[in-house]
C-alpha cells in the first residue's frame with residue numbers, strides 16, 4: 001500500500017468542498033488508512049500531525065473568482081516546508097445542469113497557484129481534480145433546485161470516488177490540466193477579482209429588519225468578517241463572500257443589496273468618473289482620450305479603485321441609514337435575494 005495515512009485540509013463556504021473531502025476520507029477509511037480531516041475556518045496556526053513517508057495530504061476548497069479563496073492561499077503560504085510529501089488539490093466549482101447536460105465551472109488559477117505554492121514548499125503533486133458541484137454563488141443567481149442539486153451531487157460523488165481510489169492506489173491524476181488554456185486566459189480576471197472584485201462584493205451584503213440578532217452568522221463566519229456596529233451587522237473587507245451567512249440565516253435576513261450595488265456602479269461610472277474626466281480636461285491636467293494604451297490600463301485600475309473607495313464610503317453611510325425602517329425596506333425590496341424565487345443553497349449533508 002502506497003499510503004498509510006491521509007490528511008485532508010478543507011475550507012467550505014456552503015458545504016460542497018466539505019462533502020468532497022468527506023467522500024475522499026470515506027474511500028481512505030475503506031482502505032484502512034488513518035485519516036485526519038481538518039477544517040481550516042479561522043485558523044491561526046497551521047498544525048500538522050506527524051508525517052510518515054507514507055502520508056498523503058489533500059487540500060479541498062471552492063473556487064472563488066477563478067482562484068482559491070484567500071483564506072486557503074494564506075493557509076498554504078503558512079504551511080511548513082516538507083520533503084517530498086505527496087499531495088492533491090481538489091477545487092469545487094460552479095456546476096450547473098441545463099436540461100440533461102452538466103455544465104462545468106471555471107477554475108482559472110484555483111489549481112495552478114496552490115500547486116505552485118505546494119511545489120515550492122517541497123510537495124509532490126499527485127492529483128489535481130476540479131469538481132463541478134452545484135454553484136452556490138447566491139450573489140449572482142438563486143440557489144439551484146433540489147432535484148438538480150441531487151443529480152449533480154450523484155455525478156460528482158462518482159467522480160470523487162474514482163479520483164480517490166486512483167490516487168490512493170498510487171496513480172497520478174491531473175484532470176485539472178485539461179482546461180489549461182482556458183485557465184491561463186482567465187489569469188487577468190482572477191487578478192482583478194483578487195485585488196478588487198472581492199472587496200466590492202464584501203460590501204454588497206446587508207442584514208434587513210428581519211434580523212433577530214441571533215448572531216449565528218457572526219459565530220459561523222469562517223473569516224470573522226461580520227462585526228456588530230451599533231448593534232447591527234456590518235460586513236468588513238475580510239469577507240470572502242463565501243455565502244455561508246446568506247445561506248444559514250434562519251430568518252433569511254441577509255440579502256445581497258442588488259439595488260444598492262447597482263446604484264453605486266451607476267453613480268461611479270455614469271456620474272463620478274465622467275465628472276472627474278471632464279474636470280481633468282477642463283483644467284488641462286489630462287486628456288484621457290489622448291493617452292496611450294498602457295495608460296488606459298492604468299486608468300481602468302484607477303477607476304476600479306474609485307469604485308471600491310466610493311463603495312466603502314457608501315456602505316458606511318448605508319449602514320447608518322439602515323437603522324431607519326424606511327431605508328431598510330427600500331434596500332430589502334430592491335434586493336433580488338429578498339424574493340422567494342431567489343432560493344438559498346441547500347447541499348446534501350453527509
Ligand SMILES: Cc1cc2nc3c(=O)[nH]c(=O)nc-3n(C[C@H](O)[C@H](O)[C@H](O)COP(=O)(O)O)c2cc1C
Pocket residue numbers: 011012013014015016017018061062063064065066067092093094095104105106107108133134135136137138240241242243
Ligand atoms: C464569491 C464566489 C466566487 C465564485 N467564483 C467561482 C469561479 O470563479 N469559478 C467557478 O467555477 N465557481 C465559482 N464559484 C462557485 C463555487 O466555487 C462553487 O459553487 C463551490 O462548489 C462552492 O463550494 P462550497 O460549498 O464548499 O463553498 C464562486 C462562488 C462564490 C460564492
